[in-house]
Amino acid sequence: MNAKMPRRKLGKSGLIVSALGLGCMGMSEFYGTRNDEESIRVVHRSIDLGMDFLDTADMYGVGLNEQLVGQAIRDRRGKVMLATKFGNVRGADGSFKGVNGKPEYVRSACEASLKRLGVEVIDLYYQHRVDPQTPIEETIGAMAELVRAGKVRFLGMSEAAASTLRRAVKVHPIAALQTEYSLWTREVEAEILPTCRELGIGFVAYSPLGRGFLTGQFKKTDDLPTGDRRRDFPRFQGKNLEQNLELVKKIEQMAAAKGCKPSQLALAWVLARGEDIVPIPGTKRLKYLEENAAAIDVKLSAKEMGEIEHAMPAHAVAGLRYPEMAMGSVNR
Numbered sequence: 001m002n003a004k005m006p007r008r009k010l011g012k013s014g015l016i017v018s019a020l021g022l023g024c025m026g027m028s029e030f031y032g033t034r035n036d037e038e039s040i041r042v043v044h045r046s047i048d049l050g051m052d053f054l055d056t057a058d059m060y061g062v063g064l065n066e067q068l069v070g071q072a073i074r075d076r077r078g079k080v081m082l083a084t085k086f087g088n089v090r091g092a093d094g095s096f097k098g099v100n101g102k103p104e105y106v107r108s109a110c111e112a113s114l115k116r117l118g119v120e121v122i123d124l125y126y127q128h129r130v131d132p133q134t135p136i137e138e139t140i141g142a143m144a145e146l147v148r149a150g151k152v153r154f155l156g157m158s159e160a161a162a163s164t165l166r167r168a169v170k171v172h173p174i175a176a177l178q179t180e181y182s183l184w185t186r187e188v189e190a191e192i193l194p195t196c197r198e199l200g201i202g203f204v205a206y207s208p209l210g211r212g213f214l215t216g217q218f219k220k221t222d223d224l225p226t227g228d229r230r231r232d233f234p235r236f237q238g239k240n241l242e243q244n245l246e247l248v249k250k251i252e253q254m255a256a257a258k259g260c261k262p263s264q265l266a267l268a269w270v271l272a273r274g275e276d277i278v279p280i281p282g283t284k285r286l287k288y289l290e291e292n293a294a295a296i297d298v299k300l301s302a303k304e305m306g307e308i309e310h311a312m313p314a315h316a317v318a319g320l321r322y323p324e325m326a327m328g329s330v331n332r
Contacts (some may be wrong), residue, residue, distance in 0.1 A: 005050025005296060008278050010202025013175035015124065015154045017081045019188075019271060020296060021053030022046045022289070023206060023282030024069050028061030032225030036068055039284050042290035043072035047079050049293045055178075055206070055280045057085035057128055058113050062094055070117035077119060083204075084113050085158060099329060101131030103142035110146050126156035126178055129329045136160075136167050144172035156204070159330040162195035174201050179331075181205035181277070183214060183251070183266050184235070184244070185321050186314040192331070197276065205270050208279035210235075214266040215288075216252045219245065234319030243318040250311035259297050263288070267295035269308055 006019045026032075027039035042056065056069045066084060073080050086109035089097040100109075113122065125146065127139055148150040154175035157168060167172050177196050181188050182205065196203050209215055211230055218224065221236055230236045235244055248262070255265040263281075270279040281292045302310070320327055 005293070008202075008275055010124075010154075010176045010204070010278065011174075011196070011276060012200035013154055013173055013202065014037045015175045015202070017053035017278055018051050019278060019281035020051050020267070020293065021055055021081075021083075021204070021278055022051050022054045023280040024054060024065055025060045026282045027284045028065035028068055030229040032228050034061075035284065038286070039068060040072045042284055042286055042289050043069065044076075045286055046289055046293075047073075047076060049289070051079045051289075051293055052079055053083065053278065053280065055083045055204075055282075057088070057126075058109060058116070058118075059088040059090050059128065061087075062090050062092065063112070064231065066113055066116035070119065074118060075154060077250050080118065081123045082117065083124035083126065083156065083178075084117065084122055085156075086110065086113065087128035087131065099129045099131045101124075101127060101134040101136070101139035102248055103138055106139060106142035110151055110264070114151060121150060124154045124156050124175060125131075125152040126158045126176075127160070128158050130157070130160050130164055130332045132332060136164050137171050139252040140168045140171040140174075143239045147172070158206075159332070161331050164332065165192075165195055165199060165201065169201070174199070176202040176204045176278075178204040178315050180207045180321060181270065181279075182208045182210045183269055183308070183312050184210040184247070184317040186332075189314070193274075197274075203274070203277045203281040205277055207268045207282075209263050209266055209281050212299075214248060215261070215263040216248055232323055233321070234323065235317065235321065240319035247312050247316055251308070254304075254308060254311060258298065258304075260293050260295075262325070263291055264295040264298050265300075265308070267292060268298035268300050269305065271295070272300050272305060304332070 008019045056065045126257050156176040158178040252262045255262040
């Protein structure tokens, strides 16, 4: 374990993870081309840096991402906290088939993930999206059986509404809720984050760099690789993009004054929002991994936090965070 990387407890569950985790999704799909060798080096270096909370899901690369992560940790399983997810169903051709939270599907999805990852137990198993056709009590009940069977250690949910969380915790303790949270996506602050704190649920922030936007790397849509999923996202398009770039300029200026990267300032902001919050920035490049890990050293005063939030107010970002159709599956 790297002494420099602090640990954080996810709610009252007893699950302790690195204060920064590693999102592995983009290594296999959605964000440009794959390079499995480089990705494995990134996972290994992440573990060396103490960022040993690894996040994947069965839908990323239609199983390929779990296989990749499993390959990367084969000789160092005891050094990582491994999180994966089920629920978003895809066909072998990559087509999206909807969401499934039925108990029999939960069991079969877990077995398939264990096999692809090459492990005997999953540290944190999330329901990736809530299935509106299946009572949450049934889904969580099936997940709780996996805990009793020793196949899963802790349970999580992703993009669940506050009311759904309240029902879920009556069935089994929920260690973490994983939902998008960053300087440019702050809806959770109104109800979801307070509910997590009330119920003793940790919060895992995905896309804490606004899908890379807060790094300052992207100035126009064509800066994104061909086939990159972000080209379809409203915030990366047209007038929305122009407005959002103006906001990011302010973050770049503040980071320069602080002597850090915009990405580090953005991560430091999320980290400072609470000891119960764990951001999991994704990357497949060593350079960005090192930069992200160093964000732990960027300390922000209350005054600086206020200045950052004034520069990028919660409702100033233009555009939905997902295409309209995908927005239907979040916060439910």
